[in-house]
Amino acid sequence: MADVLVPDVLVVDSLVRRFGDLTAVDDVSFRIAPGETYGLLGPNGAGKTTTISMIAGLIAADEGTVTVAGEAMTPRTTAPKRHLGLVPQDLAIYPDLTGRENLTLFGRLQGLTGSELKSRVGEVLELIGLADRAKDRSKEYSGGMKRRLNIGIGLLNRPTLLILDEPTVGVDPQSRNAILESVEALAVEGMAVLYTTHYMEEAERLCDRIGIIDTGQLQAEGTRDELIRLTGGVDTIRIGGSGDLSGAAQELRQLPGVERVDIERRSATLTVKDAPALVAQVVGTAASYGVTLSDVEIARPDLESVFLHLTGKALRD
Template sequence: MLVVDHLVRRFGDLTAVDDVSFRIAPGETYGLLGPNGAGKTTTISMIAGLLKADAGSITIAGRPMAADAVEPKRHLGLVPQDLAIYPELTATENLRFFGKLQGLRGEALDHRVREVLEVIGLADRAKDRAKEYSGGMKRRLNIGVGLLHQPELLILDEPTVGVDPQSRNSILESVEALSGEGMAVLYTTHYMEEAERLCDRIAIIDSGRLQAEGTRDELIQLAGGTDTIRLGGAGDLPAAAEKLRTRPGVERVDADRSALTLTVRDAPTLVADVVATATEAGVRLSDVEITRPTLESVFLHVTGKTLRN
């Protein structure tokens, strides 16, 4: 659905986007994860035809994108970080206005407005002016505008910035539903938990360059890929530790007076065997805890700094 090849954009002496390439398939949610200033918004501005690239190419649904291109933009929905709605208009009026700009008319427009209001959870507030909405409701209306013409590719630029937790969860649920309907989604964020929850594949971007790309599990492997299983309990913990060290997938076992801590590969597939081995060795377990690496640790590994820097 989207092919980005060797994209470059400079602002004077600053190279904001530096040789960026990636692809998004239909029905896939692809995340650009990076801190503010990493080049995310500049990248999607070029993809949407709002900025001209200094080098590289962009293709949407097989059609080349350029600043003056019309056809590829028909396949695209853009939800910018800054709100693009009219505060004096109601949700319905906003959607009808933007729908007409996108070429919708008559019953087709009415039907899509009703559908979108349901998707974004504003059907019961459709006749209220946007200025009366909370920040989260405005964000959801902003997303609704991008959905009206049923784009094949939806670009969402930091859609949860500045919203309350309840509205944020509602927005994330809406995005999850979109990919299930076959829409390709390009999602930019600096929240690792959003990328982990939503995205089929994730690109870590920093200083204008893609530092790493892959599924969550593929990225975790870059940072070592080891998990931790902690077994709390009582009994002969040193003896249990010796037996556990011989089990496949267990790389290290540390024992103290009340717990065993194991460094393992793929904890979910090993935990049943680990628990059984410890129990057979005479340990009376009181709790089991699994800790897995996060995208924060991956970001630190590939960039040398934390995501929040």
């Protein structure tokens, strides 16, 4: 039986947006499939917010198209917006309303009424972990609780595509972890998620694929491992101990996948393509030369190094 082709939830095709002489977004294209979390990473001023604004239909593109759940998105279209949940970086809640009242208000704005509205508000309060604080005014919430309420508002209409723009900025570690766990659960349930963040470890944890944007252009995209391979990233294995390290180094250099071996007085550092696949052979070879190992360390390239390689700057610059 042939596989059924599931259409992408979001298709961004050749987006361009200019502000006077500045091209803020320059020919950006990417796709997000159902159940996929796509990370859009870039330093301040890279074009992330402008791209998100066009995807959400808040501003018009000068060139290119956005399709959400098969429908064309523009500032003038309303039908595709029913598929969308947008959680902006700036809090969009009313501080004098309780958590339940905030959700009820926004639910009504999204067309929910009656028992459906009441049921959905209750479900979202449970999902974001605020059921026990539902009657408290949101101005009494901690920063993390306000962020979770902000996300809850974006979930009320059961969106096909959820856009999360820097959702963990300024929150405590416990609330941050709760937010990340919620995002992971949403992807498991089949929701497509577009996620921007300044925290590389969040992208490492959450995102199935990542697009790196800088100066308005998508510099590269792919899975974590694809991006690392794209930039020629290599692993290192460092072994420390006593014995005939120099003798062992001659044989270590012959192992498939070993590109280089550097010897110091009591350690050897190997540059390799796939450290986890090679470490057992490295340890075994060293032992066969009478080397008594005191430590073994593996270092792998991360997204931070990939980002620096592609853009010449750190993510939080």
